[in-house]
Amino acid sequence: MILEVAILNVIPGLEDDFFKAFSQAQHIISKMKGYISHQFKRCIEVKNQFILLVEWETLTDHTVGFRESAEYQEWKSLLHHFYDPFPIVQHYENS
Known part of the structure; x- marks a missing residue:
């Protein structure tokens, strides 16, 4: 299992x-191959900051599967114009 972490400003x-x-x-990503679950939270101290945690199988x-899909283009058109700066996305694995 891989955990995707994105802080969204x-x-x-x-x-x-x-x-x-x-x-x-969220309905787009939840239908993708390898998707397990996600959490989406708003920061208490910084009202315009959110965190997205997505668990993927690999x-x-x-x-590749999500970011190179047609569904990603829809995701991008819905969300990417809201970000400033554009988020850094990192991936974590169990140690």
């Missing part, structure tokens, strides 16, 4: 729109 003032867009986008399920 949203342009201030667009948080509610982003939350609505993510509620649509790293390539995310980096």
Whole structure:
């Protein structure tokens, strides 16, 4: 199992729109091959910051299977215009 971690900084003032867009986008990712589960949380101290944690069966399920899919293009059009700066996504494994 691989854990994808993304800290999402949203342009201030667009948080509610982003939350609505993510509620649509989560249905895209949850149907992808290798997807296990996800958590999406809003930061208490920094109101325009969110964290996305996604569990994948393998790293390539995310980096190739999802990111190179047509579904990713839909995900991108729903969410990417909200970010400033664009998030760094990292992957973690059990040690």
